[in-house]
Amino acid sequence: MITSTRREFIKNATALTGYSILSGTGLLHSQRVFAEWAATNFEPSPMEQVLKNVLKGKPVIDSDKIYLKIPQTADNKTPVPITVQTDLKNIQSISILVEQNPAPLVATFELSSALEPFVSTRLKLMRTSFVFVLLETEKVFYGIKQTVIVSEGVC
Amino acid sequence: MSSIKIRSKRIDGKTQIRTLITHPMENGFNRDKKTNTLIPAHFIHTLTLVHNDKIVSTSYMGMSISKDPFFVFMLHGGAVGDTIVIYWEDNLGNNDSETHVMI
Numbered sequence: 709m710i711t712s713t714r715r716e717f718i719k720n721a722t723a724l725t726g727y728s729i730l731s732g733t734g735l736l737h738s739q740r741v742f743a744e745w746a747a748t749n750f751e752p753s754p755m756e757q758v759l760k761n762v763l764k765g766k767p768v769i770d771s772d773k774i775y776l777k778i779p780q781t782a783d784n785k786t787p788v789p790i791t792v793q794t795d796l797k798n799i800q801s802i803s804i805l806v807e808q809n810p811a812p813l814v815a816t817f818e819l820s821s822a823l824e825p826f827v828s829t830r831l832k833l834m835r836t837s838f839v840f841v842l843l844e845t846e847k848v849f850y851g852i853k854q855t856v857i858v859s860e861g862v863c
Numbered sequence: 864m865s866s867i868k869i870r871s872k873r874i875d876g877k878t879q880i881r882t883l884i885t886h887p888m889e890n891g892f893n894r895d896k897k898t899n900t901l902i903p904a905h906f907i908h909t910l911t912l913v914h915n916d917k918i919v920s921t922s923y924m925g926m927s928i929s930k931d932p933f934f935v936f937m938l939h940g941g942a943v944g945d946t947i948v949i950y951w952e953d954n955l956g957n958n959d960s961e962t963h964v965m966i
Contacts, residue, residue, distance in 0.1 A: 750908070750925030787929030806927060810892065815924035822919045823912075824877060824937035830929040832890070 752810040762803055762813060762842065763849060771796065771850040776841050784860045787830035792841050794850075799825040801844040808837035833858045867949050867961035871941070878941030878965065880912070882949055883933050890926035905955055912936060913948035941965060 749761050777791040792802055802825070804814040809832075817827045825843070833839075836858045843850040866885040871878055884907065891904030904926055912920040920936060943965055950960040 747908075750923070791935075809927050810890075811925045811927060813925055814927040815922060817922045818920060819936075820917075820919045822914060822917070822939055824939060826935070826937040828933075828935035830933050832927050832929050 749813050749816075750811050753812075755805070755807050755812045758805065758812045762805070762816070766844075766847065766849050768842065768849045768851045771843075771852060774841060774843060774850060774852040776839075776852050776854055778839055778854060778856060780855070781857045781859065782833055784834070784858055788833055788856065789828070789830050790839070791828040792826065792843075794825045794843060796825065796843060796845070796850060798845050799843050800846070802827050803842040803844070804829075804831070805840040805842065806831065806833060806837050807840070808835050809833065835860065865961045866959045867951070869947055869949060869961055869963035871947060871963060871965050873941060873965075876940065878938040878945075880936045880938060880947060881933070882935075883931065884910075884949075884951060884959075885931055886951075886953065888926065888928055888930045888932060905953065907932060907951045907953045909952045910934070911948075911950045913946075913950070914938060914941075915945055 749758060771794075773795045775791075775793040777789075777793075779788060782788045790804065792804070799819060801816055801818045803816045805812050806814055814831050815829065819825060819827075833856060837856060838853050839856055840851060840853045868883045870881045872881075873879075886907055887905055888907065889902050889905040891901065893902050894900065895902055906924070906926045906928070908924060910920075910922040910924070911918060912922075919938070922934070924932075945965045947963040947965065948960060949963075950958065952958040
């Protein structure tokens with residue numbers, strides 16, 4: 709393909725390398741080897757059931773070394789920013805759960821040792837609820853929770 | 864036009880990776896106002912972060928992540944010329960990836 713401008717050429721070149729890195733190193737395949745997206749955990753189900761699936765029998769210890777940043781009040785329709793940070797070592801994954809949402813498990817971030825135990829995202833909250841954050845280590849989970857008051861239909 | 868935007872910034876020997884993905888993230892409970900029928904669920908369920916050909920994070924998520932999801936990750940180290948690839952897959956089988964070169 710002949711590309712006319714430099715900008716277009718660069719765009720095409722990077723698009724191509726992006727795909728070839730993924731397919732070349734077999735990432736598109738090896739992704740399957742990673743723990744498959746567990747659809748059942750993210751379906752609307754009661755909190756106890758989801759907790760049981762997430763914890764896999766490991767105990768939970770409350771920790772004050774997890775820094776959870778989330779607004780105390782929020783609106784029903786707007787995304788709520790959440791930031792999780794910790795001083796704890798050897799964190800394998802960070803899970804965010806919202807008790808009153810139809811599907812309580814919001815997300816699980818599996819982090820390798822190349823990443824800081826830090827994650828930030830935006831969630832939807834349906835109503836006033838506890839927000840739980842669970843940090844997985846080899847033997848135990850560390851947890852923290854905070855209430856977020858959600859106002860509905862402010863108009 | 865890719866659906867993913869990636870920005871990186873180096874802060875005290877760490878690299879902050881911010882990503883914004885354009886995606887409706889429908890949870891399946893919203894109704895179409897015109898036809899009054901439920902809009903089917905449509906959300907990203909897997910997000911993979913690759914640094915220099917190595918998977919550093921795989922994230923699984925549900926319908927509670929906001930529309931046009933935004934994520935921040937912190938990488939130990941990171942240098943000029945390192946590549947970051949972000950790849951997502953949603954419940955309807957769509958996927959997209961984007962490469963970013965640190966500057």
